[in-house]
Amino acid sequence: MTRGRAHAKVILAGEHAVVYGQPAVAMPLCTVSCDVTIADSPDGLTTFVADAFPGRYLAGAEQHPLSFMEDLLDTLFREELSRWGVVSNDADGRHPPLTVTIGSDIPIGAGMGSSAALLVAATRALFAHFGIHPPDSEIQRLAHAAEMVVHGRSSGLDVAASVSSGPILFTTDSPTRQLRVGAPFDLLIARSGLQSSTRDVVLGVLERRKLEGPEIDALFAQMGDVSRLLADAIERGDLSAMGRLMDRNQSLLSSLGVSCPQLDRLVVAAREAGALGAKLTGAGRGGCIVAMVEPVLGHAVRRALVAAGAIEVYECQVSPTSRPLGKLQ
Numbered sequence: 203m204t205r206g207r208a209h210a211k212v213i214l215a216g217e218h219a220v221v222y223g224q225p226a227v228a229m230p231l232c233t234v235s236c237d238v239t240i241a242d243s244p245d246g247l248t249t250f251v252a253d254a255f256p257g258r259y260l261a262g263a264e265q266h267p268l269s270f271m272e273d274l275l276d277t278l279f280r281e282e283l284s285r286w287g288v289v290s291n292d293a294d295g296r297h298p299p300l301t302v303t304i305g306s307d308i309p310i311g312a313g314m315g316s317s318a319a320l321l322v323a324a325t326r327a328l329f330a331h332f333g334i335h336p337p338d339s340e341i342q343r344l345a346h347a348a349e350m351v352v353h354g355r356s357s358g359l360d361v362a363a364s365v366s367s368g369p370i371l372f373t374t375d376s377p378t379r380q381l382r383v384g385a386p387f388d389l390l391i392a393r394s395g396l397q398s399s400t401r402d403v404v405l406g407v408l409e410r411r412k413l414e415g416p417e418i419d420a421l422f423a424q425m426g427d428v429s430r431l432l433a434d435a436i437e438r439g440d441l442s443a444m445g446r447l448m449d450r451n452q453s454l455l456s457s458l459g460v461s462c463p464q465l466d467r468l469v470v471a472a473r474e475a476g477a478l479g480a481k482l483t484g485a486g487r488g489g490c491i492v493a494m495v496e497p498v499l500g501h502a503v504r505r506a507l508v509a510a511g512a513i514e515v516y517e518c519q520v521s522p523t524s525r526p527l528g529k530l531q
């Protein structure tokens with residue numbers, strides 16, 4: 203039996219704009235993760251089991267919530283493993299019968315990168331099953347290709363953050379910049395409880411851009427500036443600049459129409475309780491907000507978020523001495 207693990211992620215700036223070529227800042231949320239185990243099937247049938255969905259799903263069965271995992275397995279087996287010389291393309295190109303078990307702490311539809319983490323973890327587990335440990339860049343490439351199928355359109359930011367060991371400045375058409383952390387800070391990620399579909403929100407933004415091209419592109423350009431400045435502020439350890447930039451990003455996201463009253467309420471509560479900055483994170487119209495706090499104020503801000511309706515609050519401590527987590531298999 204082999205195991206693959208991957209983290210949730212949080213976007214600190216640049217969501218949506220990143221789909222249109224602007225940079226974004228994101229990082230892994232190391233306390234929340236997804237585990238996939240793969241074993242040879244005892245009964246000759248490929249099945250999927252996930253704690254998020256009751257029951258056991260048989261490969262090839264009528265549409266089931268994990269059917270996209272079958273496509274990933276097929277692609278990896280047919281196109282990738284043969285490149286590594288581990289399997290020869292057999293007559294029908296089918297993978298051997300496997301039992302795939304998914305355990306995840308990452309809430310679905312909360313803007314925390316649950317599908318990216320699942321695809322990264324599954325890719326790692328499957329390669330490991332065949333005794334291969336490719337570099338993270340390969341894992342990232344394959345998981346991103348699979349995510350394009352799930353989300354319809356995806357910048358690759360979620361997958362890049364999920365395989366990273368610290369904050370990154372990500373752009374679709376240039377190499378990812380790993381950011382140094384100049385001073386410690388805490389992030390609180392508060393879940394509104396409102397589910398949202400990344401695919402739908404991204405499509406909504408696409409429609410709006412079709413109608414109001416230049417205005418929307420101007421918003422994206424400003425979001426891109428925020429991301430670049432935020433990356434520099436993280437490296438300088440300038441916490442107040444970081445907070446201001448997150449606030450600025452939130453007002454741009456509101457202008458884009460992807461915030462909502464529940465998220466606005468959490469953002470305001472965090473700021474009033476002393477957060478240095480707060481914004482929605484992910485696609486928006488539900489999901490989570492992220493607040494940056496000085497460690498000493500963490501408890502007060504957490505209490506304020508719960509009082510304002512957060513159903514869960516995750517904490518992430520980011521420090522200059524954080525070591526890369528290595529490969530999580």
Ligand code: PMV
Nearest residue numbers: 217218313356357400484485
């Ligand atoms: O998957 P989410 O909800 O965290 O959103 C991903 C970020 C977007 O910029 C909205 C989409 C993308 O492909 O980058």
